[in-house]
Amino acid sequence: MSLAHDARVTVRPATMAQRPARAWPEVNNPAAWIVAVILLIMPLIANSFFLIEIFATTLILGTIALSLMFLAGYGGMVSLMQLTIAGFSAYMVAVFGVSANTNISLGWPWWLAVPMALTLATAFGTLGGALAVRTEGIYTIMITLAIGAAFYYFTNQNWAIFNGHTGINTVATPHFWGVNWRADIPFYYVVLAVAAFCYFAVEYLSRAPFGLALQGVRDNPRRMAALGFNVNAHRVAAYAFASFVAALAGVLQVWNYRQISPGSVSVGACIDILIIAVVGGITRPIGPFIGALIFVLLRTFALDFLVRLGLDGNRFRLLIGLGFLAIVFWSSDGVIGLWQRWRQRQGLNAPSSRGGRRHG
Amino acid sequence: MSKCSVGLIALSGLLLSSAAFAQEKIKVGVTATLEGTYTVLGEDGMRGHQTALNVLGKKVGDKELEFIVASTDATPDSAVRAVRKLIEQDKVQILLSPLSGDEGIAVKNFAKTHPELTFINAASGAQETTYVDPAPNFFRYNMDGAQWQVGLGKYAYDEKKYRKIATVGEDYSFIYTQVFGLVLEFCGAGGQVTNRQWVPLGTKDFASVIAALPDDVDAIYLGLGGADAVNFLNQYQQAGGKAHLMGGSIMIDQTILSSKGNAKNALIGTIAASGQADTWEDPGWQKFVKAYQDAFPPNKRFPSPSLLATNYYDSTMALILALRQVNGDLSNNQAKFREALAKIELDAPNGKIKLDSNRQAIGTNFVTEVVDDGKGALFSKVVKVIPNVNQTLGYDPAVFSKIGLPSRTVPECKKY
Numbered sequence: 001m002s003l004a005h006d007a008r009v010t011v012r013p014a015t016m017a018q019r020p021a022r023a024w025p026e027v028n029n030p031a032a033w034i035v036a037v038i039l040l041i042m043p044l045i046a047n048s049f050f051l052i053e054i055f056a057t058t059l060i061l062g063t064i065a066l067s068l069m070f071l072a073g074y075g076g077m078v079s080l081m082q083l084t085i086a087g088f089s090a091y092m093v094a095v096f097g098v099s100a101n102t103n104i105s106l107g108w109p110w111w112l113a114v115p116m117a118l119t120l121a122t123a124f125g126t127l128g129g130a131l132a133v134r135t136e137g138i139y140t141i142m143i144t145l146a147i148g149a150a151f152y153y154f155t156n157q158n159w160a161i162f163n164g165h166t167g168i169n170t171v172a173t174p175h176f177w178g179v180n181w182r183a184d185i186p187f188y189y190v191v192l193a194v195a196a197f198c199y200f201a202v203e204y205l206s207r208a209p210f211g212l213a214l215q216g217v218r219d220n221p222r223r224m225a226a227l228g229f230n231v232n233a234h235r236v237a238a239y240a241f242a243s244f245v246a247a248l249a250g251v252l253q254v255w256n257y258r259q260i261s262p263g264s265v266s267v268g269a270c271i272d273i274l275i276i277a278v279v280g281g282i283t284r285p286i287g288p289f290i291g292a293l294i295f296v297l298l299r300t301f302a303l304d305f306l307v308r309l310g311l312d313g314n315r316f317r318l319l320i321g322l323g324f325l326a327i328v329f330w331s332s333d334g335v336i337g338l339w340q341r342w343r344q345r346q347g348l349n350a351p352s353s354r355g356g357r358r359h360g
Numbered sequence: 361m362s363k364c365s366v367g368l369i370a371l372s373g374l375l376l377s378s379a380a381f382a383q384e385k386i387k388v389g390v391t392a393t394l395e396g397t398y399t400v401l402g403e404d405g406m407r408g409h410q411t412a413l414n415v416l417g418k419k420v421g422d423k424e425l426e427f428i429v430a431s432t433d434a435t436p437d438s439a440v441r442a443v444r445k446l447i448e449q450d451k452v453q454i455l456l457s458p459l460s461g462d463e464g465i466a467v468k469n470f471a472k473t474h475p476e477l478t479f480i481n482a483a484s485g486a487q488e489t490t491y492v493d494p495a496p497n498f499f500r501y502n503m504d505g506a507q508w509q510v511g512l513g514k515y516a517y518d519e520k521k522y523r524k525i526a527t528v529g530e531d532y533s534f535i536y537t538q539v540f541g542l543v544l545e546f547c548g549a550g551g552q553v554t555n556r557q558w559v560p561l562g563t564k565d566f567a568s569v570i571a572a573l574p575d576d577v578d579a580i581y582l583g584l585g586g587a588d589a590v591n592f593l594n595q596y597q598q599a600g601g602k603a604h605l606m607g608g609s610i611m612i613d614q615t616i617l618s619s620k621g622n623a624k625n626a627l628i629g630t631i632a633a634s635g636q637a638d639t640w641e642d643p644g645w646q647k648f649v650k651a652y653q654d655a656f657p658p659n660k661r662f663p664s665p666s667l668l669a670t671n672y673y674d675s676t677m678a679l680i681l682a683l684r685q686v687n688g689d690l691s692n693n694q695a696k697f698r699e700a701l702a703k704i705e706l707d708a709p710n711g712k713i714k715l716d717s718n719r720q721a722i723g724t725n726f727v728t729e730v731v732d733d734g735k736g737a738l739f740s741k742v743v744k745v746i747p748n749v750n751q752t753l754g755y756d757p758a759v760f761s762k763i764g765l766p767s768r769t770v771p772e773c774k775k776y
Binding site: 047048049052053100153156157159164165166167169170257258259260261262263264266300303 | 561
């Protein structure tokens with residue numbers, strides 16, 4: 001209890017600082033417009049590797065971490081199963097849709113398979129949430145981690161639906177209106193649109209009555225109950241929404257790699273999502289995307305970087321770990337916190353919601 | 361604002377600099393398992409690759425080969441991610457990938473989305489990779505897991521007089537393929553496989569597995585590799601296990617035989633089968649062992665190359681020799697290069713290798729027994745050499761296809 005309580009206390013000031021304006025904070029923020037324009041014209045400046053492997057992957061991981069940020073930042077519930085929900089949704093796309101494993105895949109067209117996957121994954125996440133809301137703080141973490149670990153081992157050993165360690169290969173991607181939606185540029189825009197949709201949905205919800213009540217539940221559940229709010233129902237609803245966001249990202253993930261296997265839903269990968277959210281900062285929706293960008297850049301280039309310095313490339317995990325340690329050490333609320341403090345020192349009081357730092 | 365625009369310019373500069381540039385080099389991407397359970401295997405694979413470069417050189421006509429390495433962890437998703445990075449960021453034209461079974465299945469499927477590039481399998485040995493729906497641009501110069509078990513079942517039945525065995529294996533495609541090969545032959549000779557246990561890749565605690573091993577069997581077959589195999593042996597020895605052992609191709613291999621500690625001594629006398637034997641007297645093999653030993657100081661290598669080193673050596677050799685045949689000509693979607701790859705007959709250190717119509721190796725297999733060299737180092741000693749092992753293991757293709765694909769329960773223990 002005490003652990004969770006402390007965590008919530010540290011979260012509070014930053015969220016409150018962001019709240020005074022009821023309008024969209026992005027509208028008056030030039031940095032946000034610049035980032036939006038850069039993201040829109042990205043296919044003009046980036047080659048296909050950067051477009052998909054860096055930016056689309058960032059947006060997908062960022063969206064999964066966004067669902068964690070929503071739960072942790074606004075609901076005070078740290079859920080480690082967000083990646084599991086995304087993975088479940090990805091598996092469902094592969095199972096109901098078309099893939100090379102014809103003995104498993106049912107071969108539905110994508111417009112049937114995807115809603116089915118989203119529904120099932122949201123239901124899965126809501127159920128998990130309904131279990132988890134009975135607990136607080138570290139126990140929530142444990143339960144959700146247990147769900148994640150159980151799902152990983154289940155996929156690893158179940159051959160009838162999940163095809164074990166091999167996973168499901170060559171998952172079909174949508175083709176319609178004469179466009180191959182998995183070609184680099186269309187796919188990038190699909191990912192961008194979904195990520196933007198989720199981002200603004202979270203932003204909107206955080207100001208809507210539901211979001212405000214949720215933050216009330218986070219700050220003082222007993223008082224909210226006394227005021228007549230159904231605390232658990234609010235929390236379960238938050239899980240349902242977060243599961244839907246994670247499920248959307250899961251669909252994009254399976255389209256991105258065209259395959260899904262247990263490695264993608266491993267416990268390590270679940271923790272990666274937590275790292276992304278913490279490094280970016282869980283006080284605002286933009287945090288997870290910044291965290292994801294740092295994570296993807298480190299993961300992709302740490303090996304090359306070490307080799308270029310003439311060091312043993314095998315130690316690249318160390319570099320990744322050190323990077324995260326440094327960020328968390330200097331700023332307990334992630335990169336967002338660093339940025340905010342820097343702004344304050346510059347004497348700029350207007351808080352920015354989407355930092356131009358993203359590409360700095 | 362000005363900071364933002366500076367950042368933008370820096371960013372676009374970064375992005376553009378990695379775009380296309382004129383090249384006199386042929387870029388080859390290599391993946392190996394440099395993380396996770398199979399790290400040791402990946403590292404020795406890279407040593408084999410380096411040995412091949414030392415022996416054959418990096419020049420093809422007036423062009424130079426450039427190799428770019430990416431790391432995986434034996435999961436299919438890590439392999440696809442690594443291969444994509446090599447293709448999209450590093451712009452490689454040829455892939456030497458991957459190392460592990462399920463990685464192979466995923467990369468083969470991925471290869472179909474890049475028909476303009478050529479993929480040479482580095483070491484992976486799942487049957488499905490080249491047997492089911494093979495990719496036209498995917499070539500495999502090592503045998504699959506089932507081929508690597510040829511000879512073991514008969515030897516165990518006829519010479520060792522084993523009648524009933526149980527198996528313990530890692531729960532994924534390569535080990536299924538190995539057990540497939542073993543069961544077909546052992547049950548075909550009249551033996552019985554009473555129990556098959558499967559453990560997830562990366563298992564650390566084998567207590568329950570060891571407790572569940574049956575007592576009424578003549579031998580236990582171990583299909584484990586890397587850290588899993590060492591963990592199993594340690595715990596098996598501590599539990600006082602004394603059964604006769606039989607080993608899979610990455611179990612009885614220098615990656616395990618030269619591990620630290622005493623646990624490996626449980627393996628002395630173990631029979632196994634693999635695509636190589638450490639003490640084979642063939643001059644080609646001896647020359648390769650010498651080149652491997654000369655290339656690295658003794659503390660940075662195994663006493664003798666592992667199966668992975670040999671596989672990486674062979675695939676690198678096929679790559680370089682075929683490129684030289686066409687003088688580095690990769691035009692027309694690498695058509696000439698692929699033709700050369702399909703036709704090439706390798707005089708590899710572990711026997712002659714040629715490809716079948718699925719671009720799968722037909723090669724030589726070895727039945728071995730683990731011996732102590734008197735100084736505490738363990739080696740696999742040849743007891744039988746079997747040339748010309750093909751993917752259907754000598755069965756008629758129609759009969760073979762009825763057996764089904766390797767899985768936890770396939771094949772049944774009977775004579776096909």
